[in-house]
Amino acid sequence: MNKAADIAEETRDGGTVLRLSGSLAIANLHDLPARLDAIEGPVSTIDLSDVDHIDTIGAWVVHRNAKRLNCDISSGSDDAKRLIEAVGALDEPVSIHPDHVPAVSRVVGQIGEAVIAAGSTMLGLLGFFGSTLVASWNVIRHPHRFRLNAVVQRFEVVGVAALGIIGLMSFLIGIVIAQQGSVQLRQFGMEMLTINLVGRLTFRELGVLMTAIMVAGRSGSAFAAQLGTMKLTEEVDAMRTIGVSPMEALVLPRTMAVVIMMPLLSFYACILSVIGGGFLCWIALEIPPITFIQRLREVVPITDLWVGLIKAPVFGLIIAISGCFQGMQVKGNAEEVGLRTTAAVVQAIFLVIVIDAFFAVFFTWIGWN
Known part of the structure; x- marks a missing residue:
């Protein structure tokens, strides 16, 4: 004792x-x-x-x-x-109350930290995009490493499972555009121009943009959560240990699925949105469906459709890369999964809107307006 x-x-x-x-x-x-x-x-x-x-x-x-x-x-x-x-x-003084920092210094410091974080994130995103390109080139050189089953399964998750919600959303957006446009145009006796508004706005901008936002919320967040959970459970490390590339097995199938499905979903959304707008024009403005379709063919140039279909795969690539990148950055604990999932959605939507603005300027510059 x-x-x-x-x-x-x-x-x-x-x-x-x-x-x-x-x-x-x-x-x-x-x-x-x-x-x-x-x-x-x-x-x-x-x-x-x-x-x-x-x-x-x-x-x-x-x-x-x-x-x-x-x-x-x-x-x-x-x-x-x-x-x-x-x-x-470990004997260090601990302050009970934080040191007083002037408001100006605090705001400037927070802005600086946000800029540094944004810059490092963009660099990491570009590096991850480069890794995706390298993985794609490796699969092209060795076709037997292409995982067709994984891509097809992602087709179902990203595309088929999203048809219901995207169709409903697009239909209602078409109704809203037609209703709000007709209210304003009625003041000038130009209700017929509601068809122009619905057709051009849907095919050129809102159809693909709203589809991208919906896919970012559904699939981008899912990618981040799935890969983040696999990182926490060390499944990604186990794949590297047995000689399987996580980029080829996890990231590439998801990226290919979103890039391929986005044009199809966007076209589907445009059609449903036009149907919604035509339905309201028929009910509220008494414009028959056949007149609506004839007018639509006259006022909507084919370039509007090409604009939407060109933007769609780019938006899909941004959504997939953002979701997978944030998921692969998870480390530490389960809370990090939630934070990275939120970051993936916010980052994807922000980049989609920024790129859409650049597309708008570019297509106007080349005369597709």
Whole structure:
């Protein structure tokens, strides 16, 4: 059984030495901390030569009093010295209240941190895109590594499973565009131009843009969550260990599926949106469906359809790369999966809108307006 901790004061070479003895474990300290705190006089050394055992609490008591009395610690075992040094290395002041930072400095600092984070994310996204291109080239060189079943399965998840929600959304958007447009155009007696509004806006912009936002919310978030969970469970590391490239097995099938399905989904959304607009024109404006279709063919140039179909695979690539990139960045804990999933959706939608703005300027510049 360990002896209780005790203390004795001795005078050596004209200085006071505190000689500790017994066990400096939490169960045996008793009133030793209080007795040490009561010592005020100058002390030269704390002697641990008679200490049988010491734990973290005992090491903290010795370190704290040695620091308070500004004295040395001697004659302890190597284990005791290492433990006291380790405890002393963690002895740092902790502020209860954060330091006051001027509002201007805080705002500027937050803006700087956001810019740095955005820049590093964009660099990482570009690097991930390069890795995807490398994986694609490797699959082209070695066709037997192409995972057709994985791509087809993603076709179903990304495309077929999304037909219902995308169709309903597009149909309602067509109704909203026609209703709001007709209300404004009725003031000028030009309700017929509602067909122009529905057709051109749907095929050129809203059809592909709303489809991209919906796919980003459905598939982009799913990609990030799936790959993030696989990262946490170390399945991605296991794939690398057995010689399977995660880029080829996980990222490439998802990217190909979204890029191929986006034009089809966008065209499907455009058709449903036009049907919704035509339905409202028939009900509210008494424009027969055959008249609606004839007018639509006259006012909507084929270039509007090409504009939407050209933008669709680019948007799909952005959504897939963003989702997979954020998923592969997950590390640490399950909370990171949620944060990366949110980041994937926000990043994909933001980049889609930015690229759509560039497309609008580009197509106007080449005369497709």
